[in-house]
Amino acid sequence: MILRDAIESDLPAIFQILHEEVLNTINTFKLEPLTPEQQAAWWRSHRDERYPVLVAVDDEALLGWASLSAWSTTHGGYHRTAEISIWIDSRFRGRRVGTSLLDALIARAHAIGFRVLLSKIEASNRASLRLHERFEFTEVGVMKHVGEKFNRLLDVVILQRELATKNEQPG
DSSP states (O other): OEEEEOOGGGHHHHHHHHHHHHHHOSSSOOOSOOOHHHHHHHHHHTOSTTSOEEEEEOSSOEEEEEEEEESOSSOGGGTTEEEEEEEEOGGGTTSSHHHHHHHHHHHHHHHHTOSEEEEEEETTOHHHHHHHHHTTOEEEEEEEEEEEETTEEEEEEEEEEEOOOTTOOOO
């Protein structure tokens, strides 16, 4: 498995993975696949070096991807906080793809200068919650019944990982 920055030719596989999740799971609260215009806007938002998209590939396929996104685009005080996303092709789960991507994404976020990483996970997604806990993300809250999909009310767990150096103190 090779980890690298995503390139434009990876986009069909990236969106295929995402759209499978949109159509078949509660792991995302998107209800419809992204339109071509939405896909293009997403890609433009990740061309900035602050918000990379990493992919895991092997000789066969793109196994999964992970990205950093702005936590808030309207409040500049969040400039050192990023939201992470990790998506693994269902055929390749259980092969440590998520572990490899999250490890690389955390290292990249630290190198970029982010102080805090946040992740929103549907509360019953135990595999994703365990993965984040292994990487020292801590639960900071649960938003009850904020999502609806497949006739279910869904909760979201918010997880946080601080990347601050020992010399940085909150406050």
